[in-house]
Amino acid sequence: MTSFNNEKEPLTGADIPFIPTLSSTFPIEADIKNKPEEYAEFQKLPGYAFDPETVNRSKHTLDFTKPISKHGWSEKLVLITGGCNGIGRKTVVDLAQLGATVVVGDIAKDGEDVVAQMREESGSDKIHFHRCDVTDYDAQIALFEFAQTIGSVTSVVVNAGVSELHKFLPPFTTQPSDPSAPPTKPNLQTLDVNINGAVYTIQLALHYLRLPGVFNQDRxxxxxxxxxSFLHMPRAPLYSASKHAIKAIFTELILMPFDKAHPIRINFVAPYFVGTKILPPTVIILLAGRPLTKVETVAETIVRLVDDGSGAVDADGKRIGGVRGRAFACCPEGVVKEVEVMEWGVSEAFSKRVISLLNFAAHCAGKEKLEIAKEVAGYVWSLVWPAKS
Ligand SMILES: NC(=O)c1ccc[n+]([C@@H]2O[C@H](COP(=O)([O-])OP(=O)(O)OC[C@H]3O[C@@H](n4cnc5c(N)ncnc54)[C@H](O)[C@@H]3O)[C@@H](O)[C@H]2O)c1
Incomplete structure (x- = not known):
């Protein structure tokens, strides 16, 4: 039987070989740097080609002081889920005004009418609607196939979402309503839409964005x-769980080595409360008098991320391509803050080794068998006999 003794001293670097540091949410480099022994231990880990540039994350980030580029939009075909309301709707109108073609996949019954209104608002007839329930994988395939009949999808916005639709925690009491019967099975629709639906969209996006039609295009x-995704949300455990989960999936995606043949930029947008239909009336009452995030702020952040960043240049004026692997919190009063989801320098030992292995595989790709064998031997040797620092 496991016992829990909270009087015991917490584990230290001396107890375990490598401190499993949190590789998510907030920077912790300062913490570990204050513990020289652990830091030295960590630095001895083989970091074969471990470099943030080889994983899916750019060194540069969004620059909100620059106007959004007016160029290149006519070549973009943006597929967005949940584009008939709120954040998605504003994003669709903004993208269409810039000249992009937009395909909206939404479960909304009045989707055709909403799209007709959005065409009028934006002055663009390049907005298309395909009804789709994101929890249905085949329906999402049909959505992507529909988009491919219009052009080649270059950008995907994984937006459809619902709030806490069903309660699994009893309200204000821990007592079961009927002590003689077990509770009913929880309804997991919130997880279905916000996690499974989003995973289906990402899976399909990673396929369609690698099709020949979009080679040489920003994706x-x-x-x-x-x-x-980062904080707790009282009384919305499933919503909160779904948004934590999707952040975890994002973090996993950006840990992959950056694929130069298919440079798909993956980014994350994390809004604070926005006054859309997703907010139940009780939440709106509880937020009364507090500033909310504007739908415009979130839509602008998404549009800037869809933009290919062709204007971005380094100190020498060399083009550095678009932003990738970045997460942005959209706050009230038009403030957008970058959120650190991965402390690259002090990623935990397991992640570091996985990344180093993936980078190593990418490094060996295309080499002769004998050369690979030599490289593998060197790599394994570096794992079992880390270089002394
Ligand atoms: N509004 C906020 O306070 C807030 C805050 C943080 C994050 N978000 C996130 O932003 C995204 C957009 O939310 P919003 O505020 O615009 O909400 P919204 O309710 O205004 O719009 C959501 C859209 O998703 C569609 N949708 C819902 N279920 C679907 C399904 N099964 N298949 C296809 N489409 C479906 C709806 O029809 C609607 O058009 C969501 O992922 C949400 O979790 C919103």
Missing amino acids: SITILGSVS
């Missing part, structure tokens, strides 16, 4: 999380 996936 991106923008994922809608929430501040509840």
Whole structure:
């Protein structure tokens, strides 16, 4: 039987070989740097070609002081889920006004009418609607196939979402309503839409964005999380769980080595409360008098991420391509803050080794068998006999 003794001293670097540091949410480099022994231990880990540039994350980030580029939009075909309301709707209008073609996949019954209104608002007839329930994988395939009949999808915005639709925690009491009967099975629709639906969209995006029609074009996936991907949200455990989960999936995606043949930029947007239909009336009452995030702020962040960043240049004026692997919290009063989801320098030992292995595989790709064998031997040797620092 496991016992829990909270009087015991917490584990230290001396107890375990490598401190499993949190590789998510907030920077912890300062913490570990203050513990020289652990830091030295960590630095001895083989970091074969471990470099943030080889994983799916750019060194540069969004620059909100620059106007959004007016160029290149006519070549973009953006597929967005949940584009008939709120954040998605504003994003669709903004993208269409810039000249992009937009395909909206939404479960909304009045989707055709909403799209007709959005065409009028934006002055663009390049907005298309395909009804789709994101929890149905075949329906999402049909959505992507529909988009491919219009052009080649270049950008995907994973936006469809619902709030806490069904309660699995009893309200204000821990007592079961009927002590003689077990509770009913929880309804997991919130997880179904916000996790499974989003995973289906990402899976299909990673396929369609690698099709020949978009070679040599900027390609991106923008994922809608929430501040509840990082913080707690009282009385919305399933919503909060779904948004934590999608952040975890984003983090996994950007850990992959950057594929130069298919440079798909993947970014994450985490809004604070926005006054859309997703907010139940009780939440709106509880937020009365507090500033909310504007739908315009979130839509602008998404549009900037869909933009290919062709204007971005380094100090020497060399083109550095678009932003990737970045997460942005959209706050009230038009403030957008970057959120650190991965502390690259002090990623935990397991992640570091996995990344180093993936990078190593990418490094060996295309080499002769004998050369690979030599490289593998060297790599394994570096794992069992880390270089002394
Ligand atoms: N509004 C906020 O306070 C807030 C805060 C943080 C994150 N977000 C996230 O932003 C995204 C957009 O939310 P919003 O505020 O615009 O909400 P919204 O309710 O205004 O719009 C959501 C859209 O998703 C569609 N949708 C819902 N279920 C679907 C399904 N099964 N298949 C296809 N489409 C479906 C709806 O029809 C609707 O058009 C969501 O992922 C949400 O979790 C919103």
